[in-house]
Amino acid sequence: MRQDRFEQQHLPLWEELTLLLDDLERPRRKRQLSADRYARLPWLYRQLCNHYAHARGRHYSPDLEQQLHVLVLQGHRALYRQGGGGWQPLIPFITNGFPRALRRNARYFWLAAALFLLPALLIGVLCYSDPDLIYSVLDEQQVLDIEVMYDPFNGKPGRLEGRSSETDFQMFGYYIANNIGIGFRTFAGGILAGVGTLLLLLFNGLVLGSVAGHLTRIGYQDTFWSFVSGHGAFELTAIVICGAAGLLLAHAIVAPGQWTRLEALKRNARDALKLVMGAALMLLLAAFIEAFWSSSGVASEIKYLVAALLWLLVAAYLAGAGQRGAG
Amino acid sequence: MKEAGSPSRFPSSDPQLDTARHYETPEGIALVMRVAGPVVRAWAWAIDLAIRAGVYLLISIPFAYLGGIGTAGTLIGFFLIEWFYPVVFELRSGSTPGKQAMGLLVLHDNGTPVALSPSLIRNLLRAADFLPFLYGAGLVTMLLNRDFKRLGDMAAGTLVVYRDIPPERHPLPSAAPVALPGDFTGEEQQVLLAFGERAARLTRERRAELAGILSELSGREGEAGVEKLYAYASWLARGR
Numbered sequence: 001m002r003q004d005r006f007e008q009q010h011l012p013l014w015e016e017l018t019l020l021l022d023d024l025e026r027p028r029r030k031r032q033l034s035a036d037r038y039a040r041l042p043w044l045y046r047q048l049c050n051h052y053a054h055a056r057g058r059h060y061s062p063d064l065e066q067q068l069h070v071l072v073l074q075g076h077r078a079l080y081r082q083g084g085g086g087w088q089p090l091i092p093f094i095t096n097g098f099p100r101a102l103r104r105n106a107r108y109f110w111l112a113a114a115l116f117l118l119p120a121l122l123i124g125v126l127c128y129s130d131p132d133l134i135y136s137v138l139d140e141q142q143v144l145d146i147e148v149m150y151d152p153f154n155g156k157p158g159r160l161e162g163r164s165s166e167t168d169f170q171m172f173g174y175y176i177a178n179n180i181g182i183g184f185r186t187f188a189g190g191i192l193a194g195v196g197t198l199l200l201l202l203f204n205g206l207v208l209g210s211v212a213g214h215l216t217r218i219g220y221q222d223t224f225w226s227f228v229s230g231h232g233a234f235e236l237t238a239i240v241i242c243g244a245a246g247l248l249l250a251h252a253i254v255a256p257g258q259w260t261r262l263e264a265l266k267r268n269a270r271d272a273l274k275l276v277m278g279a280a281l282m283l284l285l286a287a288f289i290e291a292f293w294s295s296s297g298v299a300s301e302i303k304y305l306v307a308a309l310l311w312l313l314v315a316a317y318l319a320g321a322g323q324r325g326a327g
Numbered sequence: 328m329k330e331a332g333s334p335s336r337f338p339s340s341d342p343q344l345d346t347a348r349h350y351e352t353p354e355g356i357a358l359v360m361r362v363a364g365p366v367v368r369a370w371a372w373a374i375d376l377a378i379r380a381g382v383y384l385l386i387s388i389p390f391a392y393l394g395g396i397g398t399a400g401t402l403i404g405f406f407l408i409e410w411f412y413p414v415v416f417e418l419r420s421g422s423t424p425g426k427q428a429m430g431l432l433v434l435h436d437n438g439t440p441v442a443l444s445p446s447l448i449r450n451l452l453r454a455a456d457f458l459p460f461l462y463g464a465g466l467v468t469m470l471l472n473r474d475f476k477r478l479g480d481m482a483a484g485t486l487v488v489y490r491d492i493p494p495e496r497h498p499l500p501s502a503a504p505v506a507l508p509g510d511f512t513g514e515e516q517q518v519l520l521a522f523g524e525r526a527a528r529l530t531r532e533r534r535a536e537l538a539g540i541l542s543e544l545s546g547r548e549g550e551a552g553v554e555k556l557y558a559y560a561s562w563l564a565r566g567r
Contacts, residue, residue, distance in 0.1 A: 002563070002564060002565055002566045003520070003563070003564040003565075004564050004565045004566075005566075025420075027419070045354075046354060049352070049354040049355070049356045052356060053355070053356065057513075058513065059513035059514060059516055059517040059520075060517070060520065061499075061517065061520035061521060061523070061524050061564070062517065062520075062521050062524065063494045063496055063497070063521075063524050064496075066491075066493075066494045067493050067494055067496065069358075069359065069491070070491045070492065070493045070494075071493070072352075072356055072358065073358060073360075073438065073491055076352055076356075076358060076438055076439070077434070077438065077439055077440050080352075080437070080438075080439045081439055081440050081442075082435065082439050082440075082442050166394050166395025166396065167395050168395070169395045169396045169398070169399040170395040170396075170398040170399050170402075172399050173398060173399030173400065173401070173402030173403045174398075174399075174402055176402065176403050176406055177402045177403065177405060177406035180406065181406065181409075181410075184410060184451050184454060185454045187451060188451055188452050188453070188454035188455040189454070189455060190455075191452055191455045191478050191482060192455055192458070192464070196455060196458075249482065262481055265481055265482050266481075266482060266483075266484045269448050269482040269483065270444065272448075273444055273447055273448050273451075276451065277447070
């Protein structure tokens with residue numbers, strides 16, 4: 001068949017398909033065509049594929065070939081779209097997806113916990129016994145700031161200045177931006193063969209440990225521990241989970257096993273993303289607790305009690321949620 | 328930019344040193360995707376950076392009058408834009424405004440639009456690609472693989488490709504058809520059709536120069552040779 005007749009014969013079909021595909025690319029509420037018109041889409045697309053193959057096989061002109069190819073690409077995108085492009089339902093993710101993904105990758109979690117907590121414990125004990133050691137982790141001004149923040153006579157523990165509810169909100173914003181950012185970076189560092197994850201876990205562990213050791217040594221333990229123990233249930237666990245996500249990526253790079261590095265990376269990234277997203281939600285909650293509860297003037301006995309409940313809650317959630325009907 | 332040297336204009340199965348990537352669909356069609364290199368992606372990023380800076384300003388000015396809650400709003404706004412600006416646009420239309428302006432599109436390796444999880448993966452991993460400064464790691468990895476993937480693209484299984492636009496169709500010159508003498512392969516016939524199609528895009532001198540290459544076939548020189556080739560093209564497309 002000659003090119004001109006071929007084009008004349010099939011142009012109506014291409015035009016109908018273009019109309020449908022253009023409409024599909026609009027946001028859902030702006031679409032104009034009714035659902036039953038889309039019923040013809042798969043058939044039209046397959047016809048088009050046929051025409052494109054003919055156009056190539058018969059060596060029709062390059063512009064016609066290109067015109068059909070662009071339409072084929074557009075049709076392929078519309079017909080084989082994955083995941084609907086929408087947001088994953090959040091509730092099933094919280095009740096099932098996230099805790100299950102974490103339990104599947106428990107060994108990464110424990111490894112990350114060890115990398116974070118062991119150095120923290122070590123430097124904590126050392127700072128507790130050696131008053132000068134803290135200065136090799138933090139500089140003088142930082143140590144002074146921390147001492148002011150957790151001074152038992154400071155009505156708002158964990159704050160340098162300002163005791164109003166306005167600073168509560170301010171700190172809430174700060175904790176979100178800062179802590180979730182650290183969580184994301186800890187995850188992303190995993191792709192550099194784990195070096196980034198490792199450094200961030202160690203660094204954050206050392207800072208936390210040395211501050212805890214130092215403040216306990218100078219007798220500020222009550223303000224400090226009652227402040228961190230509550231939100232720490234979510235915050236510290238979440239940072240360790242982000243570390244686990246980073247280690248998942250690192251494992252794919254360092255020891256991909258039976259797959260190529262690229263394939264292993266893609267496989268591990270799926271679970272790693274679930275971990276890091278779940279951890280981000282936990283950090284959001286932690287920021288809320290830290291800004292509005294941890295810094296309040298409530299008696300430390302009550303804070304410890306609430307903290308114990310929060311730790312139990314986190315442990316029960318991560319270990320137990322989504323157990324039933326797992327498959 | 329799309330005009331000359333666009334590899335998909337002549338889709339070919341020969342191994343070529345170019346940026347066209349093939350993906351075979353379930354219908355047995357070889358899709359051609361042209362992956363985008365570091366320079367055009369850097370431009371897209373710069374445009375996005377300018378837009379983000381503008382949005383930062385728009386957010387922080389009204390919030391500056393709202394005290395502590397305003398500061399919280401600013402910080403949270405900055406955080407969301409820093410990490411999720413590309414995700415929102417990639418899910419809506421496949422590309423951020425910067426990429427849109429440069430004619431780029433983010434797709435899965437199989438040519439389908441990017442979904443939520445891969446989009447999140449590729450954009451969270453920007454933190455690693457950015458190291459040690461200004462996407463150093465990303466640039467090195469892009470140059471080390473044939474698909475110009477930065478680390479985030481590798482983990483997410485995504486490609487950044489040029490958004491193909493339908494070519495402007497020019498009708499063949501309306502010369503009276505003349506049958507081609509002898510046997511010609513499909514490729515050779517296609518060259519004549521392509522010459523006819525490009526008529527409107529070539530200068531008179533260039534047309535004559537190109538037609539001169541085939542003066543042995545047409546038996547004519549100059550403008551007359553051009554007309555003869557158009558006549559062949561017309562015959563190929565329309566028949567008698």
